Amino acid sequence: MTVGDAIRLLRAHWLFIVLATLLGAAAGIGLAATRTPEFTASADVVITVTSGQTTGELAQGSTFSQQQARNFAAIATREIVLAPVIEELNLDTTVERLRRSVSASVPLNTSLVTIEATNPEPAVAAAIANSTANHLAETVAGLSPKVDDVSGSPVKAQLIESATVPRSPSSPNIGLFAIFGALAGLLVGLAYQVIAELSFARVRTADELTDTLGLTPLGTISRDRAAETSPVAVASAPLSVRSEQVRQIRTALKFLPGSDHRALVFSSAISGEGKSTTAMNLAAAFAAEGVSTCLVESDLRRPVLVEALDLTGGAGLTDVIVGDCELDDALQPWGPDDLQVLIAGTVPPNPSELLGSERGREVLDQIHRRFDVVVIDSPPLNAVTDAKVLGRQFGGIVLVVGAHRARTADLRRALTALEIADVPLKGSILNLVRDNPTPNAYAYSHNLAAHGAPQRASVWDNQRLRTVGKVALAAAVALCVAVAGMLLSSWTGNASNASASQASSPAVALGDPKPVAVLVGDSLVQGIGGDGTTWPSLVSAELGWDEVNLGRAATGYVTSADASACGHDTCPTFVEMADVVIAVDPDVVLVSGGAYDGDKDVAAASLSLFEKLRSELPAARIVVLSPMPVGNTTPDTLSKTASAVAHSADQAGADYLEVGFPLAHHEDLFTQDGKAPNADGYGVLADTITEAITS
Structure with missing residues (x-):
């Protein structure tokens, strides 16, 4: 995955990633809520050494006291110190358990021993810290070596800062829990999106088609529920947005680089992406320009033109290829612009072999020579090899990509198949787009057209409303997490009020x-x-x-x-x-x-x-x-x-x-x-x- 892919992934799924991060923070706060608040109190003990009067002796004594401070810091959590603490305070615990809640440290280049005690009750924490410090001082006197010319112990420990009752808990650190939870949520969200991108991601917009596969679409066609009953919008609703989009793609196809684009083979990666409907609409659009156009149904396994265009079934492409009828007998006129349609005909047992045969190529060449534009509806690329056979014969394929239908993995497999078969890709069309990516300032409704007034584009279209809704949702979740954190902070702080x-x-x-x-x-x-x-x-x-x-x-x-x-x-x-x-x-x-x-x-x-x-x-x-x-x-x-x-x-x-x-x-x-x-x-x-x- 490139940097561009990562940026596109963040742009496309930012809401999911933000919500995963916020939910991770909420989980961290929830985990903190299950922890018992603990308080930490600290007491300071200084280690001193009885030394001589000269500068050298004083320096040696200072170094020796620092060494002894580190030694006695280790002793502070041993049984010789903690056992008397338990007895003095009448604690219901053991030395091992108490050792886990007591620590001793020595700041760098000092003779100071800082003793910290942690307990759910602040007064107990302070008492343990002070008692440990006092018993450490007693232990120092008992363990220090005796020196003949020094009365008493040459190494002494003195409590210089008693522990006070802490006013706020030291744990759980709600902010830290929230930060680690947010980081975990962010990583989970990113990992999920990367896995989904590699395994289940689908193309939704023209930008994603370009960024993911490097395909710049010739145009986009909006999703329209009316297509189920009236698939050819160019004929049934010539002033609709979808019809105008088809005409724009028709213009782009006419000016594609190359010498001959009179034969256009339409295919898709998988079924259900709307390739047949797209082929029908473009064929009708070419016919509306007054050029002789033929729509050929080469999808011999699942023919749909008879039902979609309300044609008469019977002889078709397969029948012409096998010689059962002539081409003129199989062609059927459709629509007001004399669009000629050649349906699939009798379903053969070997479609790929039939289309790739010498007779099949001759029939298709005959159609190519006879009409100015030939639009061929072929099967999906990943399903069968028919489209690749036709693409080799007519110089390339126009790939129809169904938004929210085709997975990027399927599209990559289809492009790889074309590359292996050495079939050029003439262009791509993004179909079934849920939001019109361009303002529909030139789309006219029937009623407005009658009055000569253009339909105005809505400022707050569906895409903007969804964006506002996503931002509002993310803000609401963030507010809930922040409130939960503040409430928990207040709850844990109540224990320090006394x-x-x-x-x-x-x-x-x-x-x-x-x-x-x-x-x-x-x-x-x-x-x-x-x-x-x-x-x-x-x-x-x-x-x-x-x-x-x-x-x-x-x-x-x-x-x-x-x-x-x-x-x-x-x-x-x-x-x-x-x-x-x-x-x-x-x-x-x-x-x-x-x-x-x-x-x-x-x-x-x-x-x-x-x-x-x-x-x-x-x-x-x-x-x-x-x-x-x-x-x-x-x-x-x-x-x-x-x-x-x-x-x-x-x-x-x-x-x-x-x-x-x-x-x-x-x-x-x-x-x-x-x-x-x-x-x-x-x-x-x-x-x-x-x-x-x-x-």
């Missing part, structure tokens, strides 16, 4: 013996207005919980504030916090809020939250507190919100606790602006909520 909260107590996910409680809620849970002591911390201390506080001011079941309002980097709704809660795997989930939702309908959102928590945390206790106002007065809409939340909790199987609002009308329990409880107010709330939970 990074700041988890950073304060990373041991929550590491098997601490105390029950882990995650508290989801608004400003009352976050603790706005107090002196730092909140009712969640008081309740957790009273009940022996290890608390993870996800409170966000000005949020609710369907309401989300901006970062300036809640005081955190992200302010998700309660429903959007579900993935963060599930990632902690708590023993208790306590949900309190809804006042900021106002008069919004929270039924669907609250039910979705409670059902997801119950489904993903089957062993946890899900506790839902009745919504409480954040100020010293109760909004009228709060009762509606409370009713919806209570109903959702009952449906999902969560514990709904009615705690009322013990701070109502107690201005002394609020800050001066009356918008948030003070320390005493939070104490009253803690006592009320603790009693409701334990009762």
Whole structure:
């Protein structure tokens, strides 16, 4: 395949290739969606060596520390370091499994060891990285050789940068998955088109005929359903587009290079390409010019002229050749221009031998001498050898190519057969074209012709509409893939929303013996207005919980504030916090809020939250507190919100606790602006909520 073939292939099938690329990207995004998000945390340890006072000793010590850094980086993932990490953090894993999630590297020309740990839970990743770094430092001291003049170990390791809880997942990299998926889709699309081009491709346009086979067609003939009932458009619809196209081809045939083109042998690569209909139309077009024309049917195996032209069956070409009748007796006039037609006649058992015989050549030469133009309809080239015999006798063949019918492989085989038989190709005609390749400014309809007005070409023809449709389809698929990627990015990013909260107590996910409680809620849970002591911390201390506080001011079941309002980097709704809660795997989930939702309908959102928590945390206790106002007065809409939340909790199987609002009308329990409880107010709330939970 040449560069030109590749360019033509891309132009002809660009939509398929684009769609294959986009679908590959979508498959990559889908594959990323099946991967569990993982977080990577890193800690840095520096290796130092106790060295002398001279410049040479310092240089040697620096080189030695770099060598030791590389050695201890290899030790960082060995059992001597990882086993104590598992024991310290109470991890449910083995050294081999933990080794796959821990790596150590040394930047070039440094004594720095960077330890990275990867885990589905960000707090766990940070804890593993820090613990590994600490135990590596202990191991360095134990494995370093002793030097007589140095007290302690001459090689030391010190943690200089602790790992922090990562805020975004390190994998899956959605962009990378999408890029590799798109590349795979592109390769598959190109490979398929190349295979199809070599095996199943069909010619559709004149450009493809030229680019693929090097054939410049004499003209094109549009596909017309009327040809089934009126095959000769030159006679039945002389003012139609198809008739004008036939006349243009007639003119091209008259001026072909060479001395004698009065005998034209029409053939095709395979059957069904419309060679007989093309031959009939061109014969009628020549006759319409007033020249004596004869249409000869030499397709002796499947004759069609009798039925197509409504002729009388009987004697024909075979009968003249074998001497059963004279030529004048076999010729039949057809049409208003006295076109003479010689049908096939009696079907012989040996058509090729009959046409190639000396008598057969004499009869055809007799017809050639008698008429100004002889149009010969011959069988397909790939089926039988008849057309090649006739082409040798009359100096070449006119090849009719059916658009969307003939495969390029069939056409190449037909051209090769002509080359082997040394039969010239006079020209080619592209038939059955679905779209007229040239504007039909000179085509007239019968009604418009009567008024002398030409039919105007449509600006938005079928080809342009299809092109616009293809571009729109490709754009729609690209938009869907982009939206899917953004949604997945947002979904994987939700797990990082509680990074700041988890950073304060990373041991929550590491098997601490105390029950882990995650508290989801608004400003009352976050603790706005107090002196730092909140009712969640008081309740957790009273009940022996290890608390993870996800409170966000000005949020609710369907309401989300901006970062300036809640005081955190992200302010998700309660429903959007579900993935963060599930990632902690708590023993208790306590949900309190809804006042900021106002008069919004929270039924669907609250039910979705409670059902997801119950489904993903089957062993946890899900506790839902009745919504409480954040100020010293109760909004009228709060009762509606409370009713919806209570109903959702009952449906999902969560514990709904009615705690009322013990701070109502107690201005002394609020800050001066009356918008948030003070320390005493939070104490009253803690006592009320603790009693409701334990009762």
